[in-house]
Amino acid sequence: MTRLPLVARVLLRFTDPRVREYLTGDLEESLTTLSASDGASRARRWSVRQALAAVAQHPWKPVAASGPIGDGLMRTFLQDLGFGVRMVRRQPSFSLVVIVTLALAIGANTVIFSFANVLLLRPLPMKDDRTLGWIFNVDPYRGGDRGPLSIPEFLDYRASLTSFESIAASTRSSVTLTGRGDARRLVASCVSANLIDMWALRLARGRSFSPAADTPGAAGEVVLSDHYWRRELAADPAVVGQTLMLDGQPSTVVGVLAPDIEIGNMSEVDVWTPLSLSPDAARDERLLRVNGRLKPGVTHAQAGVEVRQVAARLASAHPKTNQGWTARVAGSRDARTGADTAVIMALLATVVSFVLLLACANLANLVLSRAAGRRRELSIRSALGASRTRVIRQMLTENLVYGVCGGIAGLGVAAAGLALIRAAAFEPFFAMIRIDRNVLAFTALLALLTPMLFAILPALQSTRSDAGEGLKDGGTRTAGGVRAARSRSVLIVAQLSLAVMLLVLATLFVQALRNISGASIGIDTRKVLTARLDLPAWRYRTPAATADYYEQLLARLQSTQGLDAAATTDRMPLLDAEPITDVTVEGRAVARPEDRAWAVKSAVSDRYFAVTGIALVAGRAFSMEDRPGRPPVAIVNQEMARRYWGSAERALGARFSLAGESLQIVGVAADTLRGDREGVNPEAYLSSRQRPAKAAVLMIRSTDPAGSAAMVRAQIRALDADVPVSGMRPLHDALDEDLSSGKVLGSLFVAFAVLALVLAASGLYAVVSYSASQRVKEIGVRVALGALPSDITRMMLRQTGLLVAIGLGLGLAGGRLLAMGATSLLYRVSPSDPATYTGVAVILGAIALLASYVPVRRAIAVDPVRALRLE
Amino acid sequence: MATEGSLGEFEQLVLLALVRLGDRGYGVTIHDEIVRRAGRDVTVASVYKTLERLEVKGFAVSALGEPTAERGGRRKKYFRIQPAGRRALSHALASLRRMADGLAPEIDPAFSPDPLRGDEL
Numbered sequence: 001m002t003r004l005p006l007v008a009r010v011l012l013r014f015t016d017p018r019v020r021e022y023l024t025g026d027l028e029e030s031l032t033t034l035s036a037s038d039g040a041s042r043a044r045r046w047s048v049r050q051a052l053a054a055v056a057q058h059p060w061k062p063v064a065a066s067g068p069i070g071d072g073l074m075r076t077f078l079q080d081l082g083f084g085v086r087m088v089r090r091q092p093s094f095s096l097v098v099i100v101t102l103a104l105a106i107g108a109n110t111v112i113f114s115f116a117n118v119l120l121l122r123p124l125p126m127k128d129d130r131t132l133g134w135i136f137n138v139d140p141y142r143g144g145d146r147g148p149l150s151i152p153e154f155l156d157y158r159a160s161l162t163s164f165e166s167i168a169a170s171t172r173s174s175v176t177l178t179g180r181g182d183a184r185r186l187v188a189s190c191v192s193a194n195l196i197d198m199w200a201l202r203l204a205r206g207r208s209f210s211p212a213a214d215t216p217g218a219a220g221e222v223v224l225s226d227h228y229w230r231r232e233l234a235a236d237p238a239v240v241g242q243t244l245m246l247d248g249q250p251s252t253v254v255g256v257l258a259p260d261i262e263i264g265n266m267s268e269v270d271v272w273t274p275l276s277l278s279p280d281a282a283r284d285e286r287l288l289r290v291n292g293r294l295k296p297g298v299t300h301a302q303a304g305v306e307v308r309q310v311a312a313r314l315a316s317a318h319p320k321t322n323q324g325w326t327a328r329v330a331g332s333r334d335a336r337t338g339a340d341t342a343v344i345m346a347l348l349a350t351v352v353s354f355v356l357l358l359a360c361a362n363l364a365n366l367v368l369s370r371a372a373g374r375r376r377e378l379s380i381r382s383a384l385g386a387s388r389t390r391v392i393r394q395m396l397t398e399n400l401v402y403g404v405c406g407g408i409a410g411l412g413v414a415a416a417g418l419a420l421i422r423a424a425a426f427e428p429f430f431a432m433i434r435i436d437r438n439v440l441a442f443t444a445l446l447a448l449l450t451p452m453l454f455a456i457l458p459a460l461q462s463t464r465s466d467a468g469e470g471l472k473d474g475g476t477r478t479a480g481g482v483r484a485a486r487s488r489s490v491l492i493v494a495q496l497s498l499a500v501m502l503l504v505l506a507t508l509f510v511q512a513l514r515n516i517s518g519a520s521i522g523i524d525t526r527k528v529l530t531a532r533l534d535l536p537a538w539r540y541r542t543p544a545a546t547a548d549y550y551e552q553l554l555a556r557l558q559s560t561q562g563l564d565a566a567a568t569t570d571r572m573p574l575l576d577a578e579p580i581t582d583v584t585v586e587g588r589a590v591a592r593p594e595d596r597a598w599a600v601k602s603a604v605s606d607r608y609f610a611v612t613g614i615a616l617v618a619g620r621a622f623s624m625e626d627r628p629g630r631p632p633v634a635i636v637n638q639e640m641a642r643r644y645w646g647s648a649e650r651a652l653g654a655r656f657s658l659a660g661e662s663l664q665i666v667g668v669a670a671d672t673l674r675g676d677r678e679g680v681n682p683e684a685y686l687s688s689r690q691r692p693a694k695a696a697v698l699m700i701r702s703t704d705p706a707g708s709a710a711m712v713r714a715q716i717r718a719l720d721a722d723v724p725v726s727g728m729r730p731l732h733d734a735l736d737e738d739l740s741s742g743k744v745l746g747s748l749f750v751a752f753a754v755l756a757l758v759l760a761a762s763g764l765y766a767v768v769s770y771s772a773s774q775r776v777k778e779i780g781v782r783v784a785l786g787a788l789p790s791d792i793t794r795m796m797l798r799q800t801g802l803l804v805a806i807g808l809g810l811g812l813a814g815g816r817l818l819a820m821g822a823t824s825l826l827y828r829v830s831p832s833d834p835a836t837y838t839g840v841a842v843i844l845g846a847i848a849l850l851a852s853y854v855p856v857r858r859a860i861a862v863d864p865v866r867a868l869r870l871e
Numbered sequence: 872m873a874t875e876g877s878l879g880e881f882e883q884l885v886l887l888a889l890v891r892l893g894d895r896g897y898g899v900t901i902h903d904e905i906v907r908r909a910g911r912d913v914t915v916a917s918v919y920k921t922l923e924r925l926e927v928k929g930f931a932v933s934a935l936g937e938p939t940a941e942r943g944g945r946r947k948k949y950f951r952i953q954p955a956g957r958r959a960l961s962h963a964l965a966s967l968r969r970m971a972d973g974l975a976p977e978i979d980p981a982f983s984p985d986p987l988r989g990d991e992l
Contacts, residue, residue: 003943019919019923021945021946022897022898022919022945022946022947022948023898023915023916023919024943024945025898025942025943025945025946025947026897026898026899026902026915026942026947027915028941028942028943028945029899029941029942030899030902030903030915032941049914050914050915050916053914053915053916053917054914054915054916056916057914057916057917057919057920058916058919058920
């Protein structure tokens, strides 16, 4: 005998028990003969088809089969479910409202959960990320606690730390690839030789770096990323062992990484190259991200204690560069998510759960009103002996159908929302967000739980009254009753206050966004085109050759028709890292380490200030005079002048030294905002002619920056086609892109707030129009007795007005609390900004009054004679 | 639509199978008979559906058989045609024949000059 396939057996379980035995026996018998003649797999397919037909033709009908067989949980559940499905189909418009509301609320929650999923739940590509510890420098100047380390610091930590098995370092950089067509700039992750092995990254081909690859002077090695290998090398299987010219140096391809690592900003990395860990590197050039594998049993806190001890030792051994600096250890999750990320996620989670609560409140209201209409049905049920729990269970199961439909539609909403977010945001984080198993499970949970949330109150409410009451025909007159009215009032207050809170938060956010994108950063961004250049080291061997190249390029661009001015800098303002350098101000005493003078330095060409529109408030710009060999000069910004010399006038002509070189201040420039746009750093501009660097940011002033890109490109190619150009775009676009994540988040808050507002307004409208329709007869009597429409309007509005006032009050207070939590995100907006609170109160009050006035108006318009006849 | 005693096409097939099978008619044999002779891909479930209907009409009667090992220890349900069923069947076939009588050969396969078709019948 051959057993039926599992699917068929399960299907047959759902057939009518009266034929089940014979039918199953027949199928099993036929299966045996059929497998012998037609083969097992065909026979199995046949039997599944037969079983399907059996379920279709002889379905198990629990109702038909009912008899004194007890109250099986599963059977009543199926019965209720069937009833629920019929109810959904019988009232399509009601169902549509419920499902759309649920879909929006569940969709919003799914989107935010999928963010959290990436940040908190999805595994990181490195092995055992729990036992990795990230070592950060704590910056005494700006209080940043995620500071990178310098190469000598990394080497010191590696030599002295005992709580780590191994520690590794990495930094993002770029290399120039030549010898394969046009010169190209590749995004490189420069790492210590042990990083790939410590993270246990999988290699698709070859091996990771040899252990000595990161010592200075080692032979060049490179590990390719999966995407680079596929896209640029056509997945060449024989790539290992080949040589690529990187920065003019031959580098042997030793391996290709598996694609697992390509998540988030790691997906931008084209190639992995070894660092050159020279102990002689500058101790204050801090660029390395450092992390290590903790020894078994060592906690992050224990490692942190040791790291602080080493930091203290370094501070006393190297006071010039390390005084005041300390360090800390963070776990992988903590290291990946910034402090603001936690705040943003908490806020988003709060906001979307509010949206869900609002939706539930709305639906509860709807179900409550509908339950009033079903009082007769429910009363009959209990009169016939249905227990209260049985009726409640039935109502919950019915609404489960809505939950499931809303959940499925919500997934669609979330998928569409995520697609929109991915299109609008440039941050690679958003590209990682997907609807995966975790997200599906979350949505399913919501789909099952929300019906409980919005159906339990109405179910309890409508089953409370005694059976006799509802059976009477006049039952509708007292429909709802005092208790229902009270729970409706609670719902209105809750809805309004939630909506007010969200609206307050969203308004503050919009203001912050407007402030940050409209903040005058001190640079005329609309007229500036930028591009990054990197001179190949094997062609420009001396500083003089480098300086000469840039001199020629700028002269060419300067004389090009349509370009106003051209300059270079070694650091893109606002977007590039801001290297903080210690400076010694001559004649200024330093009492405490935190009083030491510091500045962000950049090396700029003569016309930098003309191109960027940064005004010179005193002195002069750099000129041909400031050549190598002439006295070194500097221009400082007003902030630096004010901090260390008291005023621009006193700074002019003064001297300070930077990295051992004494500079004279020849000009004072206006302030520009720093990268986080929160304030102004003391800045020191040096002449790029006196310290030429191969890599530079080209800045060109033109009335049409985007349109002149081709012209600029042509000039660069004409001068030297081997110089790679990247990232050519208007400065304004680059800054916009930088803010895109903030804009996406801001729009999310606004979208949720608007959703909340619509939900609250429609909820209020529904409640007021329901209670007005219940009182049509009463209103008719009043009108017949001579009450004026205005009297009645006032009477009805007074009642909702009180609720609206309470809701507004609670909401404004709650909004203030939320805003306090969001303070760090509110750029130049006070969390208690009075205009915001007043505005929100006025808008919401107006909407609330409108939502209650319209239905009241309609009730009054009913002819009193008709109203009185209404029974 | 269906007057009392009238038979649907599938009912006719099932009744004919019952006539052929005598006292050996149950789910498997009836199904196989229809598949083999009529060349129709029918499901066992639809056979049961029709048998149920025929039983209600009094055209067939069922009896439980013994459980056998090849059926996983499940019993068979045997069906036999009843006199009323025979009457209805011959009535239906007679009306069919009368309607087809004298019609062109391409309608009635019994008159078909096609040797292959003829042989099979």
